[in-house]
Amino acid sequence: MNEQQIDLAPFYKFAGDHVAVGIHAIDSKGKTILYNRKMREIEGFDFQELTDRSLLEMFRFDQTQSTLLQVLTSGTPILNIKQTYWNRKGQEITTINDSYPVFEGEVLIGAIELARDVTTLERVIYQPLKKYEEPITFASLTAVSASMKNIIARAEKAAAAKLPVLLVGESGTGKELLAEAIHSAHASELPMHILYCHGTDSRLIDELDKEIERMQHGTIYCERIDLLPRALQMQLLEVVERHAAGDCYFVASVGDDPVELISSNTLVKDLYYFFSAMTIKVEPLRRRKEDILPFVDDYFSRHRMKVGSVIRSLSEEVEKLFLSYDWPGNLKELELLLDEITSLVTTQEVVTASMLPHHFKLKTQSGSLQPEDFLVRSDKDLLPLEEYLQEAEMYYLEKAMDLYGGNVTKAAQALGMSRQNLQYRLRKIKKNAQST
Numbered sequence: 001m002n003e004q005q006i007d008l009a010p011f012y013k014f015a016g017d018h019v020a021v022g023i024h025a026i027d028s029k030g031k032t033i034l035y036n037r038k039m040r041e042i043e044g045f046d047f048q049e050l051t052d053r054s055l056l057e058m059f060r061f062d063q064t065q066s067t068l069l070q071v072l073t074s075g076t077p078i079l080n081i082k083q084t085y086w087n088r089k090g091q092e093i094t095t096i097n098d099s100y101p102v103f104e105g106e107v108l109i110g111a112i113e114l115a116r117d118v119t120t121l122e123r124v125i126y127q128p129l130k131k132y133e134e135p136i137t138f139a140s141l142t143a144v145s146a147s148m149k150n151i152i153a154r155a156e157k158a159a160a161a162k163l164p165v166l167l168v169g170e171s172g173t174g175k176e177l178l179a180e181a182i183h184s185a186h187a188s189e190l191p192m193h194i195l196y197c198h199g200t201d202s203r204l205i206d207e208l209d210k211e212i213e214r215m216q217h218g219t220i221y222c223e224r225i226d227l228l229p230r231a232l233q234m235q236l237l238e239v240v241e242r243h244a245a246g247d248c249y250f251v252a253s254v255g256d257d258p259v260e261l262i263s264s265n266t267l268v269k270d271l272y273y274f275f276s277a278m279t280i281k282v283e284p285l286r287r288r289k290e291d292i293l294p295f296v297d298d299y300f301s302r303h304r305m306k307v308g309s310v311i312r313s314l315s316e317e318v319e320k321l322f323l324s325y326d327w328p329g330n331l332k333e334l335e336l337l338l339d340e341i342t343s344l345v346t347t348q349e350v351v352t353a354s355m356l357p358h359h360f361k362l363k364t365q366s367g368s369l370q371p372e373d374f375l376v377r378s379d380k381d382l383l384p385l386e387e388y389l390q391e392a393e394m395y396y397l398e399k400a401m402d403l404y405g406g407n408v409t410k411a412a413q414a415l416g417m418s419r420q421n422l423q424y425r426l427r428k429i430k431k432n433a434q435s436t
C-alpha cells in the first residue's frame with residue numbers, strides 16, 4: 001500500500017503523541033500550532049493548564065521560544081543546543097534541541113523544535129562524586145545556616161542507626177549530596193546505587209531489582225520517587241520490601257511535602273512508610289540565604305585548586321544580587337551559574353556584574369514579571385488589570401519587534417498600527433523600564 005491510498009494523518013498524530021522527543025512547532029507568525037505530549041512533560045504542564053497554553057504562549061520569552069523565533073527570522077537551523085532549566089513544576093530538565101525552519105516550496109511557513117530529554121543521562125554524568133573527585137562526606141557540604149546544620153546532625157544519626165531516610169526538598173537543594181554523605185558515614189567502602197526515577201519504563205525497576213541482588217550490601221538511593229507513575233511506585237515498593245531483610249541500606253527523596261503528595265495521589269502511601277523511618281526536610285536556598293556566600297567561597301576555592309584559577313570573590317553588587325534573588329533551582333542553579341561564570345574568567349579575581357550571563361541579568365531585573373504571572377490560577381493573587389495590560393502590551397510589542405528583527409515599519413504593519421504609534425509606545429516602555 002502506498003502513501004496515496006492511505007491517509008497518514010492519524011498515524012503521524014499517534015506518532016507525535018507517543019514519540020519520546022518533545023515537538024513544538026510555530027507558524028510564520030510565531031503562534032504555536034503543534035505541542036506534543038512529550039513537550040508538555042518536559043515543560044511540566046498539567047493537562048488542565050493546556051487550555052491556557054495560548055495565553056501563556058503569548059507571554060513566553062524563554063529560550064525555547066526565542067530559538068524558534070530566531071530560526072523563523074533567519075531561516076537557518078540551530079542544532080544541538082543543550083540547555084538545563086527548571087520547568088513549571090520546578091523539576092530540573094536538560095534537553096538537547098534542534099530547531100529547523102519549515103518551508104513549503106520556497107516559502108517559509110514556520111519553525112519546529114525537536115527536544116531530546118537527556119535529564120537522566122545528564123544526572124549520571126553530573127554526579128557530585130565525579131565532580132568533587134573525592135567521596136562526599138558531611139564535611140563536603142556547605143552548612144552555615146542553622147537549618148543545614150540541623151539537617152546534617154539528623155542525617156548523621158540516621159546513618160549511624162542505619163535508619164531508612166526520606167529526604168524532602170525542592171530540586172537542587174542538595175538531597176543527592178546528602179544521600180552520598182549518609183552513605184559515606186554508613187559504609188563508604190560499600191557500593192552505592194542511584195535510581196533516577198525520571199521515566200515511565202518499568203524496566204527501570206527490574207534493573208534496580210537485579211542491581212540489589214548483585215550488590216547484596218551497600219546503599220540504594222531512589223531519587224525523586226514522586227516522579228514515578230503510581231504503577232512503577234507499586235513495583236518499586238514490592239522490590240524494596242522483598243530486599244528489606246537483606247543488607248542494603250535504603251534512602252529516597254521526594255520533591256514536595258509527602259503528606260500533600262499522598263493526598264494528591266502522587267505518592268503511594270506505603271512507599272512513603274517504607275522509606276520514612278526518618279524524614280529530613282531540606283529547606284530551599286531562599287529560606288537559608290546564609291548558605292549562599294559560603295557556598296560561593298567553597299566553590300571558588302575548589303575551582304582554584306582544580307584548575308589553578310585566581311578567582312576569589314564576588315563584587316559587593318553581585319553579592320547583593322545573589323542575596324536578593326530567590327534561586328528557584330536552589331544550589332544547583334547557583335552552581336551552574338558559577339560554572340558558566342568561571343568558564344569565561346581567566347585573569348580576574350573578582351566577579352563583577354558585567355560578567356554575569358545575560359539570562360541571569362534578565363531574571364534578576366527588579367519588577368520583571370514572569371510568564372506564569374499572567375496565568376489566572378486559584379492559588380495565586382490576580383494582577384491589577386492596569387498592570388496586566390501594561391505588561392501584556394510590553395511583551396507583545398517586544399515580541400513583535402523580535403519577530404521582525406527590530407524593523408519598526410514591518411512590525412507596525414503586522415500590528416495594524418502606524419509606525420509613529422508603535423514608536424511612541426516603544427519609547428514609553430523604555431522610559432518605564434528605566435524608571436523602575
Ligand SMILES: Nc1ncnc2c1ncn2[C@@H]1O[C@H](COP(=O)(O)OP(=O)(O)OP(=O)(O)O)[C@@H](O)[C@H]1O
Pocket residue numbers: 092128140141142143169170171172173174175176177178223224255295331332335
Ligand atoms: N550543601 C551543599 N553544599 C555543597 N554543594 C551543594 C550543597 N547542596 C547542593 N549542592 C550542589 O548542588 C548540586 C545539586 O545538588 P543535588 O543534586 O544533591 O540536588 P537534589 O536535591 O538531589 O536535586 P533533585 O531533586 O533535582 O535531584 C550538587 O551538584 C551540589 O554540588
